[in-house]
Amino acid sequence: MTELKLERCRIAVDAMGGDYAPKNEILGALAAMKEDKNFDLILVGDKEKILKIAREEKIDLDENLIYHASQIIGMSDKPTDAIKSKPDSSIVVGARLVKEKKAHAFVSGGNTGAMMAASTLIMGRIKGVSRPTIGASFPTTSGDKKCIVFDAGSSVDSKPQHLFEYAILGSIFSKEMYGVQNPEIGLLNVGEEESKGNELTFATQKLLKDSKLNFRGNVEGRDILKGTVDVVVCDGFVGNVILKFGESVLTLLKTRIRNYADKGMLNKIKALVVKSVLKASLSDMDYQTHGGVPLLGINGISIIGHGSSSPMAIKNMVLRAKEMYDKNLIIKFEEALKAYAI
Amino acid sequence: MTELKLERCRIAVDAMGGDYAPKNEILGALAAMKEDKNFDLILVGDKEKILKIAREEKIDLDENLIYHASQIIGMSDKPTDAIKSKPDSSIVVGARLVKEKKAHAFVSGGNTGAMMAASTLIMGRIKGVSRPTIGASFPTTSGDKKCIVFDAGSSVDSKPQHLFEYAILGSIFSKEMYGVQNPEIGLLNVGEEESKGNELTFATQKLLKDSKLNFRGNVEGRDILKGTVDVVVCDGFVGNVILKFGESVLTLLKTRIRNYADKGMLNKIKALVVKSVLKASLSDMDYQTHGGVPLLGINGISIIGHGSSSPMAIKNMVLRAKEMYDKNLIIKFEEALKAYAI
Numbered sequence: 001m002t003e004l005k006l007e008r009c010r011i012a013v014d015a016m017g018g019d020y021a022p023k024n025e026i027l028g029a030l031a032a033m034k035e036d037k038n039f040d041l042i043l044v045g046d047k048e049k050i051l052k053i054a055r056e057e058k059i060d061l062d063e064n065l066i067y068h069a070s071q072i073i074g075m076s077d078k079p080t081d082a083i084k085s086k087p088d089s090s091i092v093v094g095a096r097l098v099k100e101k102k103a104h105a106f107v108s109g110g111n112t113g114a115m116m117a118a119s120t121l122i123m124g125r126i127k128g129v130s131r132p133t134i135g136a137s138f139p140t141t142s143g144d145k146k147c148i149v150f151d152a153g154s155s156v157d158s159k160p161q162h163l164f165e166y167a168i169l170g171s172i173f174s175k176e177m178y179g180v181q182n183p184e185i186g187l188l189n190v191g192e193e194e195s196k197g198n199e200l201t202f203a204t205q206k207l208l209k210d211s212k213l214n215f216r217g218n219v220e221g222r223d224i225l226k227g228t229v230d231v232v233v234c235d236g237f238v239g240n241v242i243l244k245f246g247e248s249v250l251t252l253l254k255t256r257i258r259n260y261a262d263k264g265m266l267n268k269i270k271a272l273v274v275k276s277v278l279k280a281s282l283s284d285m286d287y288q289t290h291g292g293v294p295l296l297g298i299n300g301i302s303i304i305g306h307g308s309s310s311p312m313a314i315k316n317m318v319l320r321a322k323e324m325y326d327k328n329l330i331i332k333f334e335e336a337l338k339a340y341a342i
Numbered sequence: 343m344t345e346l347k348l349e350r351c352r353i354a355v356d357a358m359g360g361d362y363a364p365k366n367e368i369l370g371a372l373a374a375m376k377e378d379k380n381f382d383l384i385l386v387g388d389k390e391k392i393l394k395i396a397r398e399e400k401i402d403l404d405e406n407l408i409y410h411a412s413q414i415i416g417m418s419d420k421p422t423d424a425i426k427s428k429p430d431s432s433i434v435v436g437a438r439l440v441k442e443k444k445a446h447a448f449v450s451g452g453n454t455g456a457m458m459a460a461s462t463l464i465m466g467r468i469k470g471v472s473r474p475t476i477g478a479s480f481p482t483t484s485g486d487k488k489c490i491v492f493d494a495g496s497s498v499d500s501k502p503q504h505l506f507e508y509a510i511l512g513s514i515f516s517k518e519m520y521g522v523q524n525p526e527i528g529l530l531n532v533g534e535e536e537s538k539g540n541e542l543t544f545a546t547q548k549l550l551k552d553s554k555l556n557f558r559g560n561v562e563g564r565d566i567l568k569g570t571v572d573v574v575v576c577d578g579f580v581g582n583v584i585l586k587f588g589e590s591v592l593t594l595l596k597t598r599i600r601n602y603a604d605k606g607m608l609n610k611i612k613a614l615v616v617k618s619v620l621k622a623s624l625s626d627m628d629y630q631t632h633g634g635v636p637l638l639g640i641n642g643i644s645i646i647g648h649g650s651s652s653p654m655a656i657k658n659m660v661l662r663a664k665e666m667y668d669k670n671l672i673i674k675f676e677e678a679l680k681a682y683a684i
Contacts, residue, residue, distance in 0.1 A: 078537070141597040153532055156540035190495055190582040195420070198498035198579050221586030225594045237540050238580050240532040244563030245584055249591050252567045255483040256623040273615045281598040 008040060009325045011318055012103040015045030016072045016090040017110020018314075019307045022050045025109065026059055028314020032322075035315070039322050042067045042103055044094045069093040075307055079113030083121065091115055095122040098300035105301035105321035107292070109309035116154060119295050119302035126330070128337030131155050132297035133166045134236070134304065135173055136243045139284040140227025146178050147224050149188075149232045152293055153240030160203040163187070163233045165337070167213050169296045170231035172336045176327045178230070186219030186229035188238060194218070200235060208233075211340060243293075250285055253278065291317030294324065296333065301325060350382060351667045353660055354445040357387030358414045358432040359452020360656075361649045364392045367451065368401055370656020374664075377657070381664050384409045384445055387432045411435040417649055421455030425463065433457055437464040440642035447643035447663035449634070451651035458496060461637050461644035468672070470679030471639035473497050475508045476578070476646070477515055478585045478635050481626040482569025488520050489566050491530075491574045494635055495582030502545040505529070505575045507679070509555050511638045512573035514678045518669045520572070528561030528571035530580060536560070542577060550575075553682060585635075592627055595620065633659035636666065638675065643667060 013029045015022040022045055029041050043050060047068040054061040071089035073082045083092050091110055095118040097103040108115045120132050136152035150166035151158065167185045174183035187204055189197045194205065196218065208215040216229050224232055224242070257278075261271035283289055291313040292305030301324045303317045355371045357364040364387055371383055385392060389410040396403040413431035415424045425434050433452055437460040439445040450457045462474050478494035492508035493500070509527045516525035529546055531539050536547065538560065550557040558571050566574055566584070599620075603613035625631055633655040634647030643666045645659045 139594065141594050156532060188583060190498060190579055221583035221588075222590035222593075224587060225590040234583075237532055238583055241530060241563035241576075241580055241584060242587055245566060245587065246563075248564035248567040251564075252481065252483050252627075253624075257619065260619055260623045267619075270615050270619050273612050274619045277599065277602055277609075277612050277616045281602045282595075285594075 007104075009038065009105075009322060010040045010042060010103045011321050011325075012042040012044050012067070012094045012097045012106045013314070013318060014090045014094050014106070014108030014110050015043045015050050015066070016069070017108040017115070018305065018309045019075070020309070021045075021109065022053050023057055024309055024311045025314055026050065026054060026061060027311035028309070029318055030059070030061070031311060031315040032318035036319060036322055039325075041065050041318075042097065044069050044097070045090045046070060046072070067093065067097065073111050073114045075111050077111055077114065079111060079117045082111070082114050083118045091118050092122065095119050095302070098302070099123050104325050105303070107303045107305065107314070107317045107321050109292070109305035109307060109314060109317075112304055115302070115304045116295060119298050119300070123298045123300040123302065126297055126299055126333055126337060129165055129169070129297035131158070131162050131165070132295050133162075133169060134239075134293045134295055135170060136239065136293050137290055138224050138246060139282070140225055142227035145227040145230070146174075147227050147230065147232060148174055149224060149234065149239050149242060150296075151234065151236035151239050152243045153236045154295065156235060156237040158200065158235040160200065160207050163200070163204045163235070164207045164211065165297070166233045167208060167211075167215070167231065168336050168340045169333055170233060171213055172329070172332050173294075173296060174230045176329055176332055177323065180230045182214050183230035184214050184216045185231045185233065186216050186223060188232050188234035189218035189220065192218050192220060204233070213340070250282070288313040289316060291315070291320060294320070299330065301330070349446075351380065351447075351664060352382045352384060352445045353663050353667075354384040354386050354409070354436045354439045354448045355656070355660060356432045356436050356448070356450030356452050357385045357392050357408070358411070359450040359457070360647065360651045361417070362651070363387075363451070364395050365399055366651055366653045367656055368392065368396060368403060369653035370651070371660055372401070372403070373653060373657040374660035378661060378664055381667075383407050383660075384439065386411050386436045386439070388412060388414070409435065409439065415453050415456045417453050419453060419456065421453060421459045424453070424456050425460045433460050434464065437461050437644070440465050440644070446667050447645070449645045449647065449656070449659045449663050451634070451647035451649060451656065451659075454646055457644070457646045458637060461640050461642070465640045465642040465644065468639055468641055468675055468679060471507055471511075473500070473504050473507070474637050474639035475511060476581075476635045476637055477512060478581065479632055480566050480588060481624070482567055484569035487569045487572070488516075489569050489572065489574060490516055491566060491576065491581045491584060492638075493576065493578035493581050494585045495578045496637065498577060498579040500542065500577040502542065502549050505542070505546045505577070506549045506553065507639070508575045509550060509553075509557070509573065510678050510682045511675055512575060513555060514671070514674050515636075515638060516572045518671055518674055519665065522572045524556050525572035526556050526558045527573045527575065528558050528565060530574050530576035531560035531562065534560050534562060546575070555682070592624070630655040631658060633657070633662060636662070641672065643672070
């Protein structure tokens with residue numbers, strides 16, 4: 001299935017999205033170029049502003065990398081309104097570059113809703129996909145194994161067919177990106193027993209059981225970090241809550257350790273040890289290591305990052321987009337959706 | 343509002359529920375009696391078996407504390423079937439003791455579903471409650487502040503009215519048990535904006551806004567551990583997933599630290615420091631410190647524990663039941679439901 005890549009990969013990065021844009025975006029994108037020489041970078045955004053910041057920060061930036069976009073969608077702008085009223089915004093322009101095959105991937109730490117709407121509406125959905133989905137990877141107690149939760153917030157009030165499609169996309173993603181041969185799929189539920197669940201899970205259970213997917217039945221909230229399965233499917237409301245709850249766990253840990261450290265000199269020393277150990281053993285719990293979440297099911301690669309993305313997060317988002325391109329994910333999705341069509 | 347308690351508190355403990363029953367149950371219940379002399383203990387279960395284990399473990403147990411129940415509901419028994427087919431099981435008998443005013447509270451680490459069903463069906467619901475609810479307390483980054491999530495898994499496919507009632511019960515619980523004067527209520531959602539949400543949250547938002555409750559709007563998954571509000575309401579499917587996900591975080595931490603320790607002598611020493619610091623600063627993340635989750639909205643005190651409850655967990659469940667009794671929670675709930683009735 002390996003294909004000869006005739007085209008050189010081009011990755012567009014939203015230079016204006018994110019709370020620390022364009023600085024973190026420029027630094028992150030350039031850092032990615034240093035790690036992987038095999039792609040062309042396109043920095044989308046206000047040319048003057050980008051160059052000005054680069055000068056101020058003494059960043060050596062080739063202005064030919066910049067693709068000008070005069071408008072910016074703010075973090076509090078209403079997504080669907082904004083992508084209509086700001087056609088020359090970096091988010092809309094970036095998505096359009098992918099649509100027009102001028103780029104293969106678009107990466108942004110900007111307004112999440114606008115990024116989802118622009119990617120979906122402009123790039124378009126892959127045939128067989130009713131709704132695109134966001135995948136969030138979680139670390140597990142089973143070594144390097146990842147558990148990916150679909151949908152992590154792309155849409156709510158899902159129908160069984162949506163969860164079924166997430167399972168197909170998730171299965172391919174787990175196989176291609178994490179090298180899992182026959183990814184195990186679990187349906188998130190309130191209990192393992194078949195008799196447990198809500199209207200959505202009962203109907204979805206049937207669809208998954210009757211399919212050729214490697215469906216392992218119901219899993220519970222604890223099974224995500226346990227790594228019981230490779231892919232967990234659920235409604236985007238639930239997935240979004242878990243994703244954000246999960247991210248806040250590290251914040252709680254850090255706060256508690258800081259409070260502990262404040263109670264005396266010996267505590268301070270012990271806290272330093274704790275920090276270094278946790279950094280070494282929980283690095284994959286930090287969102288920065290994977291940078292952002294991919295939006296799957298659309299005709300192009302789209303990765304959505306945190307508003308507060310650091311240069312490291314941006315770099316990892318770009319490298320992840322590159323990996324998705326190298327692994328031909330979009331074509332693999334199309335093939336799988338055809339194969340599993342019912 | 344303080345009331346003269348004419349009756350001495352009586353707490354029934356399911357001696358047969360839980361994976362390590364009756365040993366952990368006996369030890370935990372006796373430990374609770376040592377900490378608080380002001381209640382009578384009733385150990386519900388197979389008298390012969392309880393006495394035999396007590397002898398084997400050299401526990402000094404007064405056999406008058408035992409209330410005989412000949413049957414046991416197993417962990418894998420179907421809840422509603424089991425409470426019908428095993429009328430003399432410790433769970434059914436314990437719930438009946440509360441119904442018949444022979445006990446004020448019932449505590450069990452046994453089959454969760456059976457415990458919920460028996461408590462609800464036998465003790466009966468408080469007037470104005472459509473569905474009972476389970477509350478799960480989470481630690482927060484805001485010092486000692488707790489954030490309680492209702493519903494943590496008592497029922498799924500909730501209606502807006504159910505979430506509204508959870509908010510009333512949760513508000514009283516937070517006020518009485520944690521001393522919060524005017525508890526802030528948040529509606530769990532995928533974003534803070536009013537425009538975000540699913541069918542359930544849109545309809546619930548309206549009910550909460552129009553009420554006299556201290557409703558602070560939407561909150562996200564990260565707001566639970568942040569302690570943005572005192573009470574978070576959501577459908578039991580979502581709450582159950584968060585509760586179980588949250589519990590698994592400590593397991594992930596422990597596994598990672600163990601793996602780190604295995605990599606050499608220096609690592610082992612550092613890991614010991616980490617363990618002691620985390621134990622000191624994250625003790626409230628351990629379910630054993632509160633023991634179990636209360637089922638609210640029924641005519642009696644019912645606390646549901648883990649199958650794997652330790653003696654410490656059982657002890658804390660009993661002491662919590664005692665606190666709920668001392669604080670007259672059932673009467674406070676009744677009054678609040680009347681006051682907020684629409």
